[in-house]
Amino acid sequence: MRPDLTRRGALALVAGSAAAGLTGCATSPVRIAVPWSGWELARFRQVMRGFPGDPVVFSAGDSMDALLKNPVARSARPDVAFIPRLGTLGEAASGLRTMPSAIPGPSSAGGATAWRRLLTHGGQVKGVWFKAAHKSLLWFRDAVPPPFGANPAEPSSWKDWLAYCRTAPRPVLSIGAADGWVLTDWFENVLLGIDPVTYRRLLPAADGTKPRWDGYAVTETLRRLQELWEIPDLLPGGGRRALLTSFHDSILDVFHYGHARAVAAADFAYPVISRYGSRMPAPCRFPATNSAAVPVLVAGDAAVALTEAGESVVRWLAGDHGRVAVRDAWVREGGFISLDSRVTGYPVILGPFTGQVTGENVEFDLSDQLTGRLSGGNGRGLWRILTRFFGDVTGVTSTADPVGAAQKAMTEAAG
Structure with missing residues (x-):
C-alpha cells in the first residue's frame, strides 16, 4: 500500500x-x-x-x-x-x-x-x-531557486514568490485542494505573514467575544491568495483538477510525475517524497507576506x-x-x-x-482550534468556505466577488 x-x-x-x-x-x-x-x-x-x-x-x-x-x-x-x-x-x-x-x-x-x-x-x-x-514549508523538485536559496530556513518575500510563479516554466504549483485543510494551511500562512495579531484574535475568546473576520488582514489574505491562484497555467490541469487532487497526490504530482515544480506541504510530506521521488527534494520556509519575522x-x-x-x-x-x-x-x-x-x-x-x-515564534493551526460553524473537516466550516473560494478564483465556479463572498461566509459562520 x-x-x-x-x-x-x-x-x-x-x-x-x-x-x-x-x-x-x-x-x-x-x-x-x-x-x-x-x-x-x-x-x-x-x-x-x-x-x-x-x-x-x-x-x-x-x-x-x-x-x-x-x-x-x-x-x-x-x-x-x-x-x-x-x-x-x-x-x-x-x-x-x-x-x-x-x-x-x-x-x-x-x-x-x-x-x-x-x-x-x-x-x-x-x-x-x-x-x-x-506547516510553513515549500518543497521544490529541483534546487531551491533564487532568492529562496540564499537561506532556505528563513522566508523570502511574497513579492519574490509571486514573481517566481509568474515567470517559472508552467505548471508551477500543485495543490491538493480535495483536502480542505491544505487550503486552510495556505490561508493561515499568508495571514500570519500579514498580521499575527489578527490571526490570534480569530481564535475563540474565553470571554465569549465574537472574532472579527471582516477586517483588513483577512481581506488582504484572500486577495493575495486570489492573486496567486488565478495566475494562468499555475496548476497542472487547473483548479478543477486540483479540487480532485488529494494532499498525497499533490506530492506525487511534483516528485513522482513531474507535473509541477513545487508544493506547499508540511514536514510529513517527506516520507512520500523520499519513497516516490526520483531526486532529492529542496525545502524552504513559506514566503513571508510582509516581514521575515513570520511565525511558524x-x-x-x-x-x-x-x-x-x-x-x-x-x-x-x-x-x-x-x-x-x-x-x-x-x-x-x-x-x-x-x-x-x-x-x-x-x-x-x-x-x-x-x-x-x-x-517562541510559533502559531498553532487556526482551523484546528476553531469551534462552532467554522469548525469541522471536509465539507464543513472554514474548509468548505475556502474550497468554494478556491473554485471561484480558479474558474471552476463563478462568483462576481470571490473575496467578498468568502469573507461574508466567514463572518456569518463566526457570528
Missing part, C-alpha cells in the same frame, strides 16, 4: 465497531484510536509493538469527534485517543483523565511552554503532545487518556521506552517531529526546520 497522509479513516466505523466488541471482555487489550491512515498508521503500530499487552490500534480518521463526544458511541470509546484538533480536546475535556504535572516527555520539554498551555483546561493538563508538524505555522497530535489503562499508554509513550520506539520506528523515516529535545535521528534534510516548532 502506498503511503496515504490524508486524515480520512475509511475503516473508522468498522474498526470502531470491532473495538466496541472488545469492551465486555475482562482481559480486553488497550484500545488506541488515531487520526492517521496508511503509512502513518503503520509507523505508529510499529511504535506500539514495544508496549506490553498487544494493544489494538485503529484509525478513527475524521470521526474522532463523534467517537469522543457522541453518547451513542460511548461503548466504543477507546482507552487512548490521538487528537489533531484542539477544538475536539476542549469539547471533550470533561471525559479525559488529568495528566500529572510531573509526567516526563514532550509536554515538559525545551521551549514547549506554549504547547503545554494548549492542552490545559480548567487548570488541568488533559494530554501529552505526541508529535508536532511544521505548527500543528500537532496530542495523546489523551480516557481510562486508567489508557494513562499507562500515555506514560509509556512519554517515557524512555516510548521515546526509543518512536525514534527507531518513525523519526528516522521522517514525517515525525517531537517536542522532546532528547529525540534525535531526524532526516538531515529536515535539520534546519525541526527545531523551529519548539521556538
